[in-house]
Amino acid sequence: MDAQLSLTVDGTVHSLTVDTRTTLLDALRERLGVISPKKGCDHGQCGSCTVLLDGRRHLTCLALAVAYDGAEIVTADGLAADGLHPVQQAFLDQDGYQCGYCTPGQVCSAVGMLDELKEGHPSHVTEDLVGEIEPSEVEVRERMSGNLCRCGAYPGILAAVCEAARG
Amino acid sequence: MRELEYLRPDSAAAAVAAVADRPGARFLGGGTNLVDHLKLGVASPELLVDISRLPLTDVEAYDGPDGSWLRIGTNVRNSDLAAHPVVRSRFPAVARALLAGASGQLRNQATTGGNLLQRTRCVYFQDVTTPCNKRDPGSGCSALEGYGRYNAILGASPECVTTHPSDLAVALTAMDAVVVVLGPEGERRVPIEELYRLPGDRPELDTVLAPSDLVTAVELPSAAANEHATYTKVRDRASFAFALVSVAASLDLAGGVVQDVRLAWGGVAHKPWRARRAEAALRDRPFDEDALRAAIDEELADATTTDQTASKVPMVRNATTMTLLRLAEEAAR
Ligand SMILES: Cc1cc2nc3c(=O)[nH]c(=O)nc-3n(C[C@H](O)[C@H](O)[C@H](O)COP(=O)(O)OP(=O)(O)OC[C@H]3O[C@@H](n4cnc5c(N)ncnc54)[C@H](O)[C@@H]3O)c2cc1C
Ligand code: SF4
Ligand code: FES
Ligand code: FES
Numbered sequence: 001m002d003a004q005l006s007l008t009v010d011g012t013v014h015s016l017t018v019d020t021r022t023t024l025l026d027a028l029r030e031r032l033g034v035i036s037p038k039k040g041c042d043h044g045q046c047g048s049c050t051v052l053l054d055g056r057r058h059l060t061c062l063a064l065a066v067a068y069d070g071a072e073i074v075t076a077d078g079l080a081a082d083g084l085h086p087v088q089q090a091f092l093d094q095d096g097y098q099c100g101y102c103t104p105g106q107v108c109s110a111v112g113m114l115d116e117l118k119e120g121h122p123s124h125v126t127e128d129l130v131g132e133i134e135p136s137e138v139e140v141r142e143r144m145s146g147n148l149c150r151c152g153a154y155p156g157i158l159a160a161v162c163e164a165a166r167g
Numbered sequence: 168m169r170e171l172e173y174l175r176p177d178s179a180a181a182a183v184a185a186v187a188d189r190p191g192a193r194f195l196g197g198g199t200n201l202v203d204h205l206k207l208g209v210a211s212p213e214l215l216v217d218i219s220r221l222p223l224t225d226v227e228a229y230d231g232p233d234g235s236w237l238r239i240g241t242n243v244r245n246s247d248l249a250a251h252p253v254v255r256s257r258f259p260a261v262a263r264a265l266l267a268g269a270s271g272q273l274r275n276q277a278t279t280g281g282n283l284l285q286r287t288r289c290v291y292f293q294d295v296t297t298p299c300n301k302r303d304p305g306s307g308c309s310a311l312e313g314y315g316r317y318n319a320i321l322g323a324s325p326e327c328v329t330t331h332p333s334d335l336a337v338a339l340t341a342m343d344a345v346v347v348v349l350g351p352e353g354e355r356r357v358p359i360e361e362l363y364r365l366p367g368d369r370p371e372l373d374t375v376l377a378p379s380d381l382v383t384a385v386e387l388p389s390a391a392a393n394e395h396a397t398y399t400k401v402r403d404r405a406s407f408a409f410a411l412v413s414v415a416a417s418l419d420l421a422g423g424v425v426q427d428v429r430l431a432w433g434g435v436a437h438k439p440w441r442a443r444r445a446e447a448a449l450r451d452r453p454f455d456e457d458a459l460r461a462a463i464d465e466e467l468a469d470a471t472t473t474d475q476t477a478s479k480v481p482m483v484r485n486a487t488t489m490t491l492l493r494l495a496e497e498a499a500r
Contacts, residue, residue, distance in 0.1 A: 062202045
C-alpha cells in the first residue's frame, strides 16, 4: 500500500508518497537524498540513524515513515545551517571522531541529551532521583550509551560532549 | 516483508474494532519492537493500526474506592514516565527500571503498553531460519541445546525456556500494578501478575490478552512500600544491554521488623517472577542478612539450571540480598 505524507527536514517541507513498509531512515536517505543520518545496524542498536524529531532525539531505523506524517526533523546537517552548532564545534575541538560514520548520530544524540539534562531528567547513574544533576562524565557516558562508535573514538566523543555540556 | 496496510484511527474504540475485524491486524505503538520484527520476518501483519497518536498521554492521580492510584496512559513514552516528578518521588523502582532499559533514543520512542507487550529477545525467536515454538508452534525449541545464557531458571517448560525482556514489567509486578485493557467487549482491569503467562504447552502466548485487546493505561497503587523501592539490573555491560537477572524490591521496616516487602525478579522466567514465597518468609519477622538469604533460597528451591544458566542462581541471590540490605540501610537513615 502507498501512503502520502509530508515531512519537514532541516527546514524544507517535502511531500512524498511511500510504500507503507518504508522506514523513516530509508525515506530520508533514498527518497529525499538526506544522507546525514547513517544506516549502521538498522535494528536500533547503534544510534547512527539518530535525528531530532519534533525536538527530541529519535532513531529513524525502527520507525515507519507513514507513522511520522507531519513530523519536523532536524539532522546533523541541519544543525549547521547557520554555522556549526556548539556540539559540532566541540567534536572538532576534541577530535570526537575517526571515520565519521557514527558522528551525525552522535551529534544529534548529544544535542537531544543536553536538553534532557537541562530539563533535569535523571539517568540510570543518577544517585538522587529528585535532586539536582551534575553533567559529570559518568552521566554523559550513560546518557550516550545508545550511540556506538566502531572506531572506538569514545575518549574524544566523551570530551566533546562534556565540553558542550559545560557550555 | 509482506504488503502492509496502515490505519490511524482517531479513537481507542475504533482501533480495537479495526484489529478485531481483521485476523492479520496488529497495534503499532512506538514501533521499536514491532518494526524490528517486520524487518526480521518475525511478525508479518497485513494491517497496522497505529495507536501512537491517540491522546492516551496523561499521568494523573485519582482516588478510587480501593485507595489512590496513579494512572498512566499507554502513550506516555518511557523517557517521560521516568522523568515524571510523581514517579520519581513515589515510585522510584519504576523510574529506575525504565532508566535501566534500552537507550535514550529508544526510551523517547517506546510507549508504556508497547514496553509491556514487547516480545522475547531469545536469539532463535528472532531468527526465522531456526525452529522456535514461540514463533512457529510445534517447530521445536532451539534454545534447549543452543545458546542459553538468557534462558529461564524458573517456571520454564520443555516447549520454551525463554525469559521476558521488559525491565518496566518487573518493577510493575513488585508494585502490584493493574493494566487497563479495552477489548471488543469493553474495558477491564487486569492485575499485572495475571497478565503474563508461563509457557506451558502454549509458548506462543506471552500474555492473557487477545490480539484486539488494547492496553489503554497502567495504574499504580499508592502504598508506603512502593516509595521505599528500587531496581537492580545485572547485565553484560554497564549500559544498553538486556538483563541477565534483575530485582525490583520494596521494603517497609518498623523497629527492625518487616511490615511489608515486595520482590520481583526479571531474567529468570517467561514472566516477571513475583517472589511470594520469599516475601512470606520475611514478612512480620526481624530483618537480617541470614533471614534474607534463607528466604531467597526458599524461592529458588525449584530452580532448574544448565551449564549456561547456573550462574543466574548466585546472581539473583546476591543481587536481591544487596538490594534489600541497601533499602534497609536507607530506611535506617
Ligand atoms: C537495541 C534495543 C535495546 C533494548 N533494550 C531494552 C532493555 O534493556 N530493557 C527493556 O525493557 N527493553 C529494551 N528494549 C525494548 C524496548 O523497551 C521495547 O522495544 C519498547 O518498549 C516497545 O515499545 P513500543 O511502543 O516501541 O512498542 P511496539 O514496537 O510498537 O509494540 C510492541 C508490541 O506491543 C503491541 N502493542 C503496542 N502498544 C500496544 C497497546 N497499547 N496495546 C496492546 N498492544 C500493544 C504491538 O502490537 C507489538 O506486538 C530494547 C530495544 C532495542 C531495539
Ligand atoms: S526458548 Fe522459547 S523463544 Fe527461544 S527458541 Fe525456544 S521456544 Fe523459541
Ligand atoms: S541504524 Fe538505527 S540504531 Fe543502528
Ligand atoms: S568515528 Fe568511525 S564509527 Fe565512530
